[in-house]
Amino acid sequence: MFVHMSIHTPRKGKERDLIESMHRFGNSVRGKPGCRLIHSLKDQKTGRLIGLAIWDSKEEWLAQRPVMEAAVEGDPFEEWEFDDPEVFHLDEV
Numbered sequence: 001m002f003v004h005m006s007i008h009t010p011r012k013g014k015e016r017d018l019i020e021s022m023h024r025f026g027n028s029v030r031g032k033p034g035c036r037l038i039h040s041l042k043d044q045k046t047g048r049l050i051g052l053a054i055w056d057s058k059e060e061w062l063a064q065r066p067v068m069e070a071a072v073e074g075d076p077f078e079e080w081e082f083d084d085p086e087v088f089h090l091d092e093v
Contacts, residue, residue: 001036002058003090006051014080015049021075022051028071029053034060051085058089 010018022040029035034056041050055061 001092002055002061003088004051004053004055004061005088005090007086007088008049008051009082009085010047010049010080011082015047017075018049018077018080021072021077021080022049024071025051025068026053028067029064032064032067035064058091 008018008022019040026038026040030038035053036056037052037054039052041052042048043050053061
């Protein structure tokens with residue numbers, strides 16, 4: 001199992017744009033081989049947005065990276081977010 005998790009801090013007034021981008025990113029691979037689960041979530045306390053994807057393997061995630069990147073190509077993240085997202089690549093232990 002391989003987990004890709006990203007934590008985003010949207011700028012005021014840009015949350016909806018960022019959520020729509022996250023949905024495009026996730027929908028581009030939903031149901032593809034190796035993708036077990038993919039969701040966009042919002043933290044109730046901080047308002048930060050979390051992208052959570054669970055894959056069968058890192059190799060299957062890597063194989064689909066070009067599809068996900070193409071789905072959000074040209075999105076102006078520097079306008080929508082305060083900083084680069086925190087990204088975690090997690091293995092089961």
